[in-house]
Every structure is written in C-alpha cells, then in structure tokens.
Amino acid sequence: MTQTHSTASVASSAPAISAAQQVVASGTAWRRRYQRSLTCTDSVLILGILLLTVNLVTLHASTERRTYVLGLGGAIAVGWMAAMALFRTRDSRMVGTGAGEYRKVVRASVSTFAATAIVVVLLDLQYYRSLLVFALPAGTLLLLGSRWLWRQWLIRQSRLGHYLSRVVVVGRTADVRYVAAQLAKKSGAAYDVVGAVYEGKSGGTELRTGERVVPAVSGLGRIEEFVMEIGADAVIVAGHLRKGSAYIRQLGWRLEASNTELVLASSLTNVAGPRITMRPVEGLPLMHVELPHFSGGRHVLKRAMDVVVSATVLAILSPLFLLLAVAVRHDSPGPALFAQERAGKDLTSFTMFKFRSMVTRAEDELELLKDQNQASGVLFKLRDDPRVTRLGHILRKYSLDELPQFWNVLRGDMSLVGPRPPLLSEVSGYEQHTHRRLLIKPGLTGLWQVSGRSDLDWDESVRLDLYYVENWSVMGDLMILWRTIKVVFKPVGAY
Structure with a gap:
C-alpha cells in the first residue's frame, strides 16, 4: 500500500515533460550528436596538422618527393584517426570527464607515432622524421585543446539544462543521498538527478540534490513506471541492494523496453577507473582492483x-x-x-x-x-x-x-x-x-x-x-x- 501511494503521489508532483524537452533530455541522443561533433573536429585537426607539416618539410622538394611524402602523411592520418577510435577517445562514458578523456587522447596519439617511428627507423625515411618531430606534439596539443573547448561548451550547456542525462537514483537511503550529492557537485556535465527510489519504505517523498528538491518514492516494485512518469533516461543503482544481483539483472531487462540505461555506482568510492579492470571468467564479471603503487x-x-x-x-x-x-x-x-x-x-x-x-x-x-x-x-x-x-x-x-x-x-x-x-x-x-x-x-x-x-x-x-x-x-x-x-x-x- 505504501509503495502504490508513493508512486501515485509523484505522478501529480512531477513536472510535465514536453516532447521538445524529452528530445533535449535524451542522454543517448545528445551523446551520439556530441560524438559525431568530436569525430569531425578530430578529423579536421589531424588532417590539417599533417597537411601543414607536409608542406613545411617538402617546401623545397621535387613534385615527386612531395607527392610521396603527402601519401605517407595521409597514411599517418588514417592510422591516427583509427587509433582515436580504437582507444575509445569518444566513448560516451568518458565524454566531459576531463582527465580520463584527455588521457585516452594522449595514449592514442603516442601509440600512433610510436608505431610510425618504428617504420621511420627501419626504412630510414628522412622526411618522416621531421613529420614526427612537429606533428606529434602540435597535433596532440590541438586535439587536447579542442577537447577542452568542447568540454567548456558542454558545461555551459549543462547549466542551461541541456545535454544532460536525466537520471533516477535507486538504492538505500544513505547511498542514494551520497550519490546524488556527489553528482550535484560535479558529474562531468553528464547527469541531472530528477528523482529517487528508496529501497526501504521510509525514505521520504523527496530528495535534496544540491539546491534542488526532486520527487522520490519508496519501494522497488514499480521503478519502470516512476522512470516513465519522471521522464528519466537512465537509472543509477547506488551501492548494494538487499535484493541482490539477481534483481539488478531483472531490472536491466525491464528497463530495455523504455530504452533506459542502467548504471551501477560502485561502492569502491575512492578507487579510480584506471585501477579497475573487468575480467570476465565463464560469464562471471570479475572486477579486478589493482594495488596502488607508491614507488617506481x-x-x-x-x-x-x-x-x-x-x-x-x-x-x-x-x-x-x-x-x-x-x-x-x-x-x-x-x-x-x-x-x-x-x-x-x-x-x-x-x-x-x-x-x-x-x-x-x-x-x-x-x-x-x-x-x-x-x-x-x-x-x-x-x-x-x-x-x-x-x-x-x-x-x-x-x-x-x-x-x-x-x-x-x-x-x-x-x-x-x-x-x-x-x-x-x-x-x-x-x-x-x-x-x-x-x-x-x-x-x-x-x-x-x-x-x-x-x-x-x-x-x-x-x-x-x-x-x-x-x-x-x-x-x-x-x-x-x-x-x-x-x-x-x-x-x-x-x-
């Protein structure tokens, strides 16, 4: 009875979501558009810096030599853009997160030119050496600068309520409040908490997140209905649920119908992404946490x-x-x-x-x-x-x-x-x-x-x-x- 009453009360208190707002709010849609924008920017910068470098190193070269170096520069450009994709520098889970995103860009660039350097040394390509010395640092800095500019734009948009994934946080009362507070402080211009579902039956009918108060319900039985009513496009499970992993798996299945993402907030709150590696063993996803290193x-x-x-x-x-x-x-x-x-x-x-x-x-x-x-x-x-x-x-x-x-x-x-x-x-x-x-x-x-x-x-x-x-x-x-x-x-x- 408590659960039904709480859910019903939210239906009347939740703000109406217009079709236009739903389009703007869709986390999947805006991330795809943002990824396409990043791809275009990366491609223009990579091609531009390599074309400029080729012109500089072949300024007094013959037409035949110029054409040859231009072809080599094109090969580097293709390899560089492929590395940007292989290293998932535009991964939707990384956009707007700062250091993690920049780190991937640097690794993709360094890997590209490490492979190129091996070819340069083995084949003794003189013109290629100049290409490497100038294009690597300049191109990497340009890519990092463009990501920073895009991130600043994304942050400005998020302050206007655009380009955000509207999320509902689910879990025990203390876990929900902690995750909501952390997201309110800084979520990398990605998440906007619009509601909460408490696992217990005494969590209350609202949740304070930053300077806002959003509706909340108690009980996990009708999460899908609450998500639809509130207009959310992602559910964040905060911490460990008493119903266990089987319930989370079933919740993921139930959310598929509404194309709602399921995100798990790890209880390892002080462990960063680079120290966490997923290692599946016969269908069992093992989360391996590397030991911190204080020397080396x-x-x-x-x-x-x-x-x-x-x-x-x-x-x-x-x-x-x-x-x-x-x-x-x-x-x-x-x-x-x-x-x-x-x-x-x-x-x-x-x-x-x-x-x-x-x-x-x-x-x-x-x-x-x-x-x-x-x-x-x-x-x-x-x-x-x-x-x-x-x-x-x-x-x-x-x-x-x-x-x-x-x-x-x-x-x-x-x-x-x-x-x-x-x-x-x-x-x-x-x-x-x-x-x-x-x-x-x-x-x-x-x-x-x-x-x-x-x-x-x-x-x-x-x-x-x-x-x-x-x-x-x-x-x-x-x-x-x-x-x-x-x-x-x-x-x-x-x-």
Missing part, C-alpha cells in the same frame, strides 16, 4: 617534472619574490618569510616556507582564538582571522604566500601536486586510515586546492587526499595544475 617509474617521472617546473618558476619569478619580500617587510614588522615544521612523506618532518601573511606573534595568539575555530576535525580555520595582516589577505586570496614552497619542491620535501602538508600537531590527531595521506609527498597544490580549499570540511578534505594518494597519475597532475591556475585567478575558499 611514474614517481621518477613525477620527481623530474617537479625539478624542471620548480627550477623554471624560481628563475622566472625571482623578481616577483623580491618585490613581495619587500612588501611584506614594509606592511608589518617582522621577517618576509614564515618557516614552519610540517609532516612530509612517511612522517618525515621538514621546514615549509611561506611569505608571512600574519603578525609575528600569531602562534602565541592561537590559543586565544581556538574557541572561535570554524573548521572541523584537527584543522583550525577562521574566516576573519585578526592575526592576518592587510597585505596577508591579498597574499592568501591569490595564493601568493605559497610561492616560496617551490623551493621545498626543488629540494624534494614536497611535490607540485599532492595531499595538503599537515602540521605535526594535526598528525597526532589523525584516525588510522588518515595516515595514508603520508604515503607520498605533500603538494604545493592538490585536489583540496582546486575543490574549495578552506570551504571543505575535514572529512571531504581527507577523502580527496586519500583518493589522490591511491589514484594519482601524471596526466591527472597536469589537470590539477591547470585547474590550480584557474583557481588562483578566480579564488574560492581562500582566507
């Missing part, structure tokens, strides 16, 4: 990137460092730099440097302000901290006070990207699992930096740091560095 070749590459970038920044910005040092000394009495002991990798302490943004007696006044703490967990944060100097507010807002940490990066105490560097006193208050933040070097920036900084609560900060520790990649680091630049010029949660 990738970490050598990460350290090399740290050294090159930090040394370059220190050399280029040295005049700015001098100017800021003079400004800090002029703004308030005391040294220009503030040095503080922090916990590094494996709990090794190091001295972290910052431009001083507080009065010199700030540490002594901390005890007097602890009862005003606005942060959670072991952190101390005060939005209007009276210890911050006039110049300090500006330094903190634009993260200028963090610039001396490039020296820590160059020394090897820190990395460009990593977990937040904690105080030694904070580490003493860590829960057992939180110590995993110390398995790699702390970072000058990180997921916490580009996701809200001081606006994050303690649990969310820990979750982001642990996610990074176990799932980091070089491409992911580059994405975080790019997002950090945007955050610096448009600061959020900086105080």
